Amino acid sequence: MTTTDKYSGLIVPLLLPLDAGGQIDAESLGRQVDFLVERGVDGLWVNGTSGDFFALSARERSRVVELVAAKRPARIPIIAQCGDNSTPQVIDHAKRALDAGADSVAAVPPYYLEYSQEELKLHYTAVSEAVRMPFFLYQLPQMAKVALDLSSILELAATGVLSGVKDSAANLESYQRLLRRVAETGSPLRCFNGTSSLLGPALLVGGHGLMCAIANLVPDLCKRAYVAAQAARWDEVRELSAQVSELIEALRLPSRIAWAATIAGYKYVLCKLGVIATDRVVPPLKPLTTEERQLLDRKAVSLTRELLAANRPPVSRMETPSM
Amino acid sequence: VKEIKSVSGVIVPMVTPFSSPSGKIDDRSVARIVEHLIAHDVSIFLLGTTGEARSVSKAGRWRLVASVARAVGRRTAVYAGISSDCLADSLKDAACWADLGVTAAVAHVPGFYPLEGDEILRYYESLADALPLPLILYNIPATTHHSLPIGIVDQLSQHPNIVGLKDSERDPERLKKCISLWGERSDFSVLVGWAAHSADAIQWGADGIVPSTGNILPGLYKRLWEAALSRDAQTAEELQAQTNRISDLYQRNRSLGGSLAALKALMSELGLCRPHVLPPLLPLKAEDLRFLREAVQRLDLPTYHSRAQEARQAAPAASRT
Numbered sequence: 001m002t003t004t005d006k007y008s009g010l011i012v013p014l015l016l017p018l019d020a021g022g023q024i025d026a027e028s029l030g031r032q033v034d035f036l037v038e039r040g041v042d043g044l045w046v047n048g049t050s051g052d053f054f055a056l057s058a059r060e061r062s063r064v065v066e067l068v069a070a071k072r073p074a075r076i077p078i079i080a081q082c083g084d085n086s087t088p089q090v091i092d093h094a095k096r097a098l099d100a101g102a103d104s105v106a107a108v109p110p111y112y113l114e115y116s117q118e119e120l121k122l123h124y125t126a127v128s129e130a131v132r133m134p135f136f137l138y139q140l141p142q143m144a145k146v147a148l149d150l151s152s153i154l155e156l157a158a159t160g161v162l163s164g165v166k167d168s169a170a171n172l173e174s175y176q177r178l179l180r181r182v183a184e185t186g187s188p189l190r191c192f193n194g195t196s197s198l199l200g201p202a203l204l205v206g207g208h209g210l211m212c213a214i215a216n217l218v219p220d221l222c223k224r225a226y227v228a229a230q231a232a233r234w235d236e237v238r239e240l241s242a243q244v245s246e247l248i249e250a251l252r253l254p255s256r257i258a259w260a261a262t263i264a265g266y267k268y269v270l271c272k273l274g275v276i277a278t279d280r281v282v283p284p285l286k287p288l289t290t291e292e293r294q295l296l297d298r299k300a301v302s303l304t305r306e307l308l309a310a311n312r313p314p315v316s317r318m319e320t321p322s323m
Numbered sequence: 324v325k326e327i328k329s330v331s332g333v334i335v336p337m338v339t340p341f342s343s344p345s346g347k348i349d350d351r352s353v354a355r356i357v358e359h360l361i362a363h364d365v366s367i368f369l370l371g372t373t374g375e376a377r378s379v380s381k382a383g384r385w386r387l388v389a390s391v392a393r394a395v396g397r398r399t400a401v402y403a404g405i406s407s408d409c410l411a412d413s414l415k416d417a418a419c420w421a422d423l424g425v426t427a428a429v430a431h432v433p434g435f436y437p438l439e440g441d442e443i444l445r446y447y448e449s450l451a452d453a454l455p456l457p458l459i460l461y462n463i464p465a466t467t468h469h470s471l472p473i474g475i476v477d478q479l480s481q482h483p484n485i486v487g488l489k490d491s492e493r494d495p496e497r498l499k500k501c502i503s504l505w506g507e508r509s510d511f512s513v514l515v516g517w518a519a520h521s522a523d524a525i526q527w528g529a530d531g532i533v534p535s536t537g538n539i540l541p542g543l544y545k546r547l548w549e550a551a552l553s554r555d556a557q558t559a560e561e562l563q564a565q566t567n568r569i570s571d572l573y574q575r576n577r578s579l580g581g582s583l584a585a586l587k588a589l590m591s592e593l594g595l596c597r598p599h600v601l602p603p604l605l606p607l608k609a610e611d612l613r614f615l616r617e618a619v620q621r622l623d624l625p626t627y628h629s630r631a632q633e634a635r636q637a638a639p640a641a642s643r644t
Contacts, residue, residue: 054435110603286445
């Protein structure tokens with residue numbers, strides 16, 4: 001009944017492909033969109049953490065949305081993440097994103113100062129009133145250091161400010177509590193889990209789908225896991241979740257402390273698969289070393305290829321015209 | 324006797340005055356605050372944490388620095404922040420600040436995800452290599468969640484375009500270590516962003532202090548600076564205690580963001596600017612405002628420009644149009 005029903009299944013937080021000069025690589029971005037759409041994803045999350053949103057200027061952010069919007073079929077919704085440090089800045093990003101072709105917007109809490117729940121609620125309310133489009137909360141307390149608490153989320157869902165949540169807090173307990181309270185209160189909130197390593201457990205506890213970054217590499221596998229969970233084929237979900245766990249381990253770079261280094265690994269694998277042109281990362285993140293590339297070659301690249309081959313969607317879906 | 328370096332003394336981290344809650348820069352308040360600061364012979368630091376830098380739009384930042392540059396007319400040093408998670412935005416700001424006559428740029432690290440030491444090193448090197456202005460490093464773990472490693476700062480201090488460190492990490496041992504390493508260096512300044520320990524820091528050998536309460540009491544900090552520098556410890560401590568009482572008024576029991584709203588409310592009571600802060604920061608609640616008003620009267624703080632005067636000034640201007 002609501003306009004947010006189309007937000008379900010596998011919504012992929014896109015990476016930001018860069019060219020050799022470190023600029024946004026439109027062609028690689030286009031190939032990345034094709035790669036995902038051909039493999040049955042249900043939506044695209046643009047300018048998230050995997051997409052280095054924090055390092056982009058306002059114009060660059062809307063340009064990424066524009067490029068993705070031009071490439072995706074109309075049935076695949078775009079959620080543009082618009083987080084920034086003040087309410088006027090978020091509203092500015094959100095308006096630009098909608099002008100650039102996004103179907104809805106999202107925002108991580110402001111992350112420079114710490115704000116009270118009252119301040120955060122007013123922030124989300126003001127953005128929602130300014131854009132009047134479906135609006136998702138992006139919970140990522142590991143990075144933002146600030147998060148909305150459960151009662152704030154439910155209140156904002158009840159007043160129509162929030163349409164959904166991407167929960168990337170890597171906390172199954174709080175995700176399950178969110179889903180339980182959403183069900184108890186009959187809230188229309190669309191809930192997605194954004195933690196790749198919790199793929200199977202997150203599907204087991206429920207929600208409307210996945211928004212995990214590992215889907216950049218193995219979209220068909222993630223989609224299959226979602227479909228299997230809908231049909232309660234839990235053995236299959238468990239097996240696919242174990243495969244994701246193996247891939248995450250293969251991508252681990254032992255000398256790095258930053259989670260952000262994962263982005264470099266994803267880019268390298270997609271580069272080896274021919275989807276994007278370079279594995280360049282946004283500074284100050286260090287580029288991969290030769291040893292790190294060799295490490296990824298030994299396991300992650302071949303494992304990704306295997307998982308892609310093993311989880312190809314049925315031919316009928318491949319024949320669906322993408323335009 | 325300690326050498327006085329070019330980047331030194333009392334450097335007030337100025338609030339960014341807005342004429343409305345939407346964040347329009349209030350040129351009239353800018354001019355008033357600038358005169359107030361220059362009258363006490365202090366320098367100005369724009370777009371730090373006290374200046375709500377990360378909340379101000381690009382247009383707002385440019386307008387503020389232009390407005391301050393116009394009001395200052397090169398009568399004192401103006402330092403301005405370029406901190407951003409977006410390197411291109413930092414470089415654009417710095418190019419603009421250079422055109423406007425800013426003395427040096429100030430930058431903290433991007434803080435969205437944890438950085439390793441060599442990433443911090445490379446970040447600052449690439450910034451300093453590209454900047455048309457000297458660079459001051461800004462260590463503020465309370466907001467960036469990074470403490471700049473002292474060894475990395477030491478390496479960066481050798482860069483010809485890096486001229487100092489503003490350290491707002493509230494750790495006396497770290498501060499002493501910084502001063503022992505760079506206090507005698509003529510080409511690198513240690514600036515202390517910990518107002519409550521200004522007198523200590525100067526006596527330990529810091530080159531400058533960056534107290535937010537200087538927005539209200541620049542003259543007291545100037546006297547504190549001079550007393551501490553001339554080894555008049557008793558006067559310096561007395562002045563430190565006086566300024567601490569005012570800092571307490573807006574900082575005690577408040578978050579960093581909450582204290583910014585309270586500082587502006589206090590400055591508004593004193594006639595220096597309007598109380599607007601950028602959302603999501605909320606303005607001060609009515610009961611807190613009442614407390615501040617009483618304190619302003621009790622402490623007999625100097626006011627600068629009464630609302631009545633402002634209304635009188637505004638009225639004829641309106642009648643002329």
